[in-house]
Amino acid sequence: MFDSLSDRLGGVFDKLRGRGALKEQDVRDAMREVRIALLEADVALPVVRRFIDQVTEKAIGQSVLRSVTPGQQVVKIVNDALVEMLGGDTTPELDLNAAPPVVIMMVGLQGSGKTTSTAKISKFLKDKQGKKVMMASLDVNRPAAQEQLKVLGEQVGVATLPIIPGQQPTEIATRALQSAKLQAVDVLLLDTAGRLHVDQQLMDEMKAVSAISSPRETLLVVDSLTGQDAVNVAQSFSGEVDLTGVVLTRMDGDARGGAALSMRAVTGKPIKFAGTGEKPEAIEVFHPSRVANRILG
Ligand code: GDP
Secondary structure, three states: OOHHHHHHHHHHHHHHHHOOOOOHHHHHHHHHHHHHHHHHOOOOHHHHHHHHHHHHHHHOOHHHHOOOOHHHHHHHHHHHHHHHHHOOOOOOOOOOOOOOOEEEEEEEEOOOOHHHHHHHHHHHHHHHHOOOEEEEEOOOOOOOHHHHHHHHHHHHOOEEOOOOOOOOHHHHHHHHHHHHHHOOOOEEEEEOOOEOOOOHHHHHHHHHHHHHHOOOEEEEEEEHHHOHHHHHHHHHHHHHOOOOEEEEEOHHHOOOOHHHHHHHHHHOOOEEEEEOOOOOOOEEEOOHHHHHHHHHO
16 A cells, blocks of 8 residues: 555655755655655645645754754655645544434446445445444445445445335435334445446435435545546536545555545545455544555665
């Protein structure tokens, strides 16, 4: 995760730390390299500009340059700015404070890892938080989608709503809510239909399901490997539904980190989970400070 970005930044900071005393020009040279590293990592340009301006302003202050360990101080300033860029000091928790069944609606493009993430989050809530969970697939467009969720449910030990062929997504959502109530389920995850690109019919379907089920969380699943496209997808979805957070998948293969680093600043939406592999347990709560530590090594 973030290997190439981490290597690049590591090189810059080793140089800074090695210098002992620092002049303003040294900081500016280092920041030029950080800027290139972030752009190569596919971080959105306005986000990079803001980041470099803020860090430079703090780092060329006399209290830093005249301190005993100026290199360390600059690295600390970069670290703090990275944490801020990734979403700030506090970890964005799932909000499950509502009368059960609390609904989590999962949305996203086809292939982003939405169904897998639905199963992963269900398992996480069951195993780590002791919740009684149910999942329902509302994807009537892709023939195998409902079956796929059922198989995943069996794998992770979470109940899925029985499949009734021919039902429409809003009918399935209504049935899922009734069933979850009857069975005293704490959290109900609704896996909505994927789409190839942001299209109006499916957006309308998503809104209709949202209106029926009043989700406490609407999580958008995006593939971190798609970089700025992932951020653009998040922008499009957040114009249509009230997203409460993002699940960033395939972080295990993401050497660059552009989507993770731009998401919060561009969309205002917190990343709540990171997908880190294909297995059902390969999901992590997204802690901005831990991720920043990983990037800075
Ligand atoms: P959907 O069309 O959005 O529902 O996508 P799926 O959930 O079916 O996932 C598509 C593929 O991506 C599957 O092969 C998953 O195993 C894989 N996948 C999902 N999340 C991750 C992840 O975090 N890391 C890796 N390496 N693969 C993932």
